[in-house]
Amino acid sequence: MLVRLRKNLSEPELAAVLSLAGQLGYEVRTLEPRRDLLELTGRGAPDHRSRFEDLVGVESILDAGEARERFQRAPGAPDTLVKVGEGRFGAGHVTVIAGPCAVESAERLAEIARGVRARGATVLRGGAYKPRTSPYSFQGTRERGLEMLARVKLETGLAVVTEVLDPRDVEAVAEVADLIQIGSRNMANSALLAEVGRQRKPVLLKRGFSATLREFCLAAEYVLAEGNPNVILCERGIRGFDPSTRNVLDVGAVAALKCMTHLPVIVDPSHAAGRGDIVRPLARAGLAAGADGVMVDVHTAPSEAHCDGHQAISLEEFGRIAADAQAMVALDGKRLSSSVELPR
Ligand code: PEP
Numbered sequence: 106m107l108v109r110l111r112k113n114l115s116e117p118e119l120a121a122v123l124s125l126a127g128q129l130g131y132e133v134r135t136l137e138p139r140r141d142l143l144e145l146t147g148r149g150a151p152d153h154r155s156r157f158e159d160l161v162g163v164e165s166i167l168d169a170g171e172a173r174e175r176f177q178r179a180p181g182a183p184d185t186l187v188k189v190g191e192g193r194f195g196a197g198h199v200t201v202i203a204g205p206c207a208v209e210s211a212e213r214l215a216e217i218a219r220g221v222r223a224r225g226a227t228v229l230r231g232g233a234y235k236p237r238t239s240p241y242s243f244q245g246t247r248e249r250g251l252e253m254l255a256r257v258k259l260e261t262g263l264a265v266v267t268e269v270l271d272p273r274d275v276e277a278v279a280e281v282a283d284l285i286q287i288g289s290r291n292m293a294n295s296a297l298l299a300e301v302g303r304q305r306k307p308v309l310l311k312r313g314f315s316a317t318l319r320e321f322c323l324a325a326e327y328v329l330a331e332g333n334p335n336v337i338l339c340e341r342g343i344r345g346f347d348p349s350t351r352n353v354l355d356v357g358a359v360a361a362l363k364c365m366t367h368l369p370v371i372v373d374p375s376h377a378a379g380r381g382d383i384v385r386p387l388a389r390a391g392l393a394a395g396a397d398g399v400m401v402d403v404h405t406a407p408s409e410a411h412c413d414g415h416q417a418i419s420l421e422e423f424g425r426i427a428a429d430a431q432a433m434v435a436l437d438g439k440r441l442s443s444s445v446e447l448p449r
């Protein structure tokens with residue numbers, strides 16, 4: 106590990122750094138002529154970097170070396186492949202997730218589920234618990250929504266992703282969900298992250314709308330550190346200044362994340378756009394940037410949707426996105442997980 110010390114640090118500050126290094130079993134060497142650079146040799150562990158960063162005498166960690174965090178890509182190590190029902194994410198596999206923003210009624214959910222399945226989705230999305238900006242907005246169908254998801258899953262064979270908002274609901278949600286979603290508003294909720302880390306279902310972690318990529322990856326680290334290795338990261342747009350779109354789909358983040366981490370990365374162009382008419386080009390942009398999957402809001406009657414109706418797309422438009430995905434992953438030598446034969 107390469108540690109840069111703060112300029113003009115005091116004797117006690119330096120002593121604290123050296124003492125921690127000793128405690129963790131590192132040999133310390135000053136890199137002459139730069140007396141502010143320490144090279145630490147020893148057996149690194151994922152928590153060491155943060156422990157040094159917390160000391161006042163440390164300016165930054167230039168290279169974590171063997172003390173890399175669990176999310177980090179290690180030289181030569183393979184990408185993580187996350188399996189969700191018939192869907193495969195990462196390590197050359199791409200999956201399309203589609204469904205309504207919220208689970209509304211059993212009939213509507215079943216109709217959308219059948220429609221997206223026939224057009225290439227392998228995983229159905231749908232929030233039973235909805236994280237809404239206003240407490241007066243529709244909060245979801247909650248336990249009833251989970252039951253509806255369980256039924257439609259049985260009927261269609263689709264795997265299901267749904268959001269959990271409260272650590273007390275994790276067990277109930279994990280009984281139905283094949284993939285547990287932590288939404289943007291909860292990206293930094295460490296108690297919730299640790300709770301989903303302690304159960305075995307894979308986790309879909311959405312990026313907070315003003316989170317840096319390191320903050321995003323460290324949120325994933327909370328799940329990994331509890332022993333759950335199956336985390337999928339989702340870029341869903343960050344705050345911009347222009348109201349033309351709800352958020353700004355950060356495609357640069359997709360490419361950069363693929364360099365930083367071995368975890369699969371997907372995009373949600375629906376929550377980025379906030380409008381249905383540009384979901385398709387954004388989905389294509391995400392895939393072009395290297396995304397391992399796409400998640401989109403689909404509704405058969407957007408005008409009746411309880412939330413996010415303006416960003417929902419039709420089944421037909423969804424079919425076009427799935428066909429795009431098929432063509433684009435082939436270009437990249439990847440595979441699309443799909444239980445139906447898609448037009449080429
Ligand atoms: C969602 O996917 O339903 C959702 C609420 O998204 P986000 O957390 O990205 O706002």
Ligand code: MN
Nearest residue numbers: 206376412413
């Ligand atoms: Mn939504």
